Amino acid sequence: MTDLIPPHGGVLKDLRLTTEQAEAAKTAAVDYPSWDLTERQLCDLELLANGGFSPLAGFLGQADYERVLAEMRLTDGTLWPMPITLDVSEALAETVSVGDRVALRDPEGVILAILTVSDQWRPDFEAEAQAVFGTTDRGHPGVAYLHERSHPVYLGGRIEALDLPGHYDFTHLRLTPADLRARFARNGWRRVVAFQTRNPMHRAHVELTFQAARQAEANLLVHPVVGMTKPGDVDHYSRVRCYEHVLQKYPEQTTALSLLPLAMRMGGPREALWHAIIRRNYGCTHFIVGRDHAGPGKDSQGEEIYGPYDAQEMVTRYADELGIEMVPFRMMVYVQERAGYAPIDEVDEASETVMNISGTEFRRRMREGLEIPDWFGYPEVVAELRKTFPPRARQGVTLFFTGLSGSGKSTIANAVMVKLMERGGRPVTLLDGDVVRKHLSSELGFSRAHRDLNIQRIGFVAAEITRNGGVAICAPIAPYTATRADVREMVEAANGGFIEIHVATPLAECERRDRKGLYAKARAGQIKGFTGIDDPYEAPVDPELRIDTTDSTPEEAAQQVLLKLEHLGFIDLS
Structure with a gap:
């Protein structure tokens, strides 16, 4: 385990053991109690191990957890907005005590890491939901996850990573923070603006990122989430094929595509702050925060959970200590008279015609096999999505x-x-x-x-x-x-x-x-x-x-x- 200081992004934690250490740890772990990681925990472990969650060195202990909930800080004062916790069953909790070591395994039983238990406690999910998501309404997917899918006991402690979770898909695009920083340094990219997305990219997104890169005078990193996203989202296999088509629309050598194995919480303002820290760890200097960033939409009463620009306001509030600069962007809309896109707050609604297709309307048109206009989506992207979503x-x-x-x-x-x-x-x-x-x-x-x-x-x-x-x-x-x-x-x-x-x-x-x-x-x-x-x-x-x-x-x-x-x-x- 090392602390790396590459050219971009500051100190980077790497929790992986050497090959020799990992082999010795596997042998010792035969007698340890085991925990098969859930899908979300696998994502969290990968970003802990490769440094994406720097400065964390493991799953949060109780003191860190409580201060993150209350103040968005670790006990040492470091800004950190999202609790990264290991929830386990009653059965496992009864077999381990503080100081014990637990083997963390993937669903197939492959050992990936060793956790040395520093804390064990029972969280209050209602209090966690209110602190992190600002609501206890189960229409919020993060709140629903806590109550319906989380296990009742949290374990905290340092991680020794033996290996990263295995992936067989798009391996050439799965770059670790150290890999991506090294690539930026090789290419001479001193300023890099990251674009977060969990959806297919259409023309409005491309125009937004063009403008953001020009505004920041930076190269562009398209950095989509391919871990857990919002239930009902397009699967990442389809999305990545779409991203590869869209990459051809950018000038050569100006833009890169890399995949982020993150389990989103859909936490709106807190999540935007978290995403910015993660992109800093990946070596980016700028980060696009758009309208309703990481918002889950409406609650069970049909009310919007977050305001459209709450996330931008949150990132602005902590700008001095983030180590990455926000590029704020408003919603982009197609203006018929201009035959192009413009920020919605720059459109004269009295004299100009705004054309837009909502996500709901887009899905309806795809479902019913209706035409998707060229001004909205690239034909290659639409064709790719029609394979996944036939009528x-x-x-x-x-x-x-x-x-x-x-x-x-x-x-x-x-x-x-x-x-x-x-x-x-x-x-x-x-x-x-x-x-x-x-x-x-x-x-x-x-x-x-x-x-x-x-x-x-x-x-x-x-x-x-x-x-x-x-x-x-x-x-x-x-x-x-x-x-x-x-x-x-x-x-x-x-x-x-x-x-x-x-x-x-x-x-x-x-x-x-x-x-x-x-x-x-x-x-x-x-x-x-x-x-x-x-x-x-x-x-x-x-x-x-x-x-x-x-x-x-x-x-x-x-x-x-x-x-x-x-x-x-x-x-x-x-």
């Missing part, structure tokens, strides 16, 4: 039926499957709750944890079917809102549609049918934890479709589903 009629889709036992889920699901297979055109797979229990989850019981695991397995299979353009029809009871939300997230991350169908047949009618006699046994106490009797069913609040089978035939219910599929564009009934 809905060619996308995969998951039909997720949920409802009480005896509500008619399986009957409708079978009828819909037959109707779709009758039509042809794409593969259709039925994942019925009872059938999945028999073949995929036969070892599971009916505790809440096991029910959740069963539904997550169904969701994983459905997502893979959807990813490959098929129709997955799922018909479990799925009584819990949070688990259904997990399945939706899995499927939508696979670039497919998700249609939740609540089969809302009343409990009394389900009991009246009771073909298997299950309700009677539950009422008699012979079956414990039966949904609708002594275990709750959390009805969907806003499903895409709600069906009550009390007074409808399976054929009529199936037709409602087909009409919904047609309305959403997944099939054409004409």
Whole structure:
């Protein structure tokens, strides 16, 4: 482990051991307790190990964590706005104490680092959310992550990195901070402005970066995030192919592309400050902060979480100690009379016509196969995105039926499957709750944890079917809102549609049918934890479709589903 001082960016931590040290550490680690890192933790470890998170030398201990939350500083006073923590399970926490060493592994079990535990504590996620994100609303993805995906115990301590996480994609673009600094020095780039993005780049972005580079009199680094971004974002494989097309639009030898393995928190102003520090570590002298930088959009009440220029104001406030200069930019819009782009605050709305396509409108046009005007997007980029996001009629889709036992889920699901297979055109797979229990989850019981695991397995299979353009029809009871939300997230991350169908047949009618006699046994106490009797069913609040089978035939219910599929564009009934 060393502290490097290359030409750009100041002191750079490198937590990697030498080859000989790493081999010795692997041998010793055989007897250490192990932790398999989550996707976010893998990203954090990589940037700790390679110096991207300098001056951090490991996951934050409790004192550093608390001061970061309260003041955006480490205990030594260094500016640092984002808590970098290692959350672990109760089970692991019970086996380790302060001073112990823990082997940190990737999902395949490969050891990547050793953590020497300095602190162990239980965080208050509500307080952390309020401090870091300025809200406790779970419509914020960072808040939702804390409450729904984080483990209950934090471990802090120094890291000894044996290796960086392995990557097989775009390896020529995965430059460490030391690599990038050395490249800048070789090329004589003394001033470098970095552009942060988690989205495909269109003409407005290119024009923005042109202007930023001219304003800063600097070379340009396009530095997109390829770790975790906002749920629903375009996958990084598609985005990087788009960036490579866009790179051809810049003058030769003026612009570079490199990938940043960062797990974003979507923390708005604090995140902008964090991004600036990271880019300083990568050797940049300037950093573009645009409108609503790293903002997650609206909360669950439909209100914007951050103001459009809160991030710029935050970075300005700490400019004297950042070590990197901000290049602020306003929203760029296409002006018809100028046949070009201009900052929105320089447009005379009384005499000039502003043309713009929102992200929502762009996705709608892509989904429906509509034209994307040349003034908005480069044809090469649009063509690349059309490969990833074909029109809905060619996308995969998951039909997720949920409802009480005896509500008619399986009957409708079978009828819909037959109707779709009758039509042809794409593969259709039925994942019925009872059938999945028999073949995929036969070892599971009916505790809440096991029910959740069963539904997550169904969701994983459905997502893979959807990813490959098929129709997955799922018909479990799925009584819990949070688990259904997990399945939706899995499927939508696979670039497919998700249609939740609540089969809302009343409990009394389900009991009246009771073909298997299950309700009677539950009422008699012979079956414990039966949904609708002594275990709750959390009805969907806003499903895409709600069906009550009390007074409808399976054929009529199936037709409602087909009409919904047609309305959403997944099939054409004409």
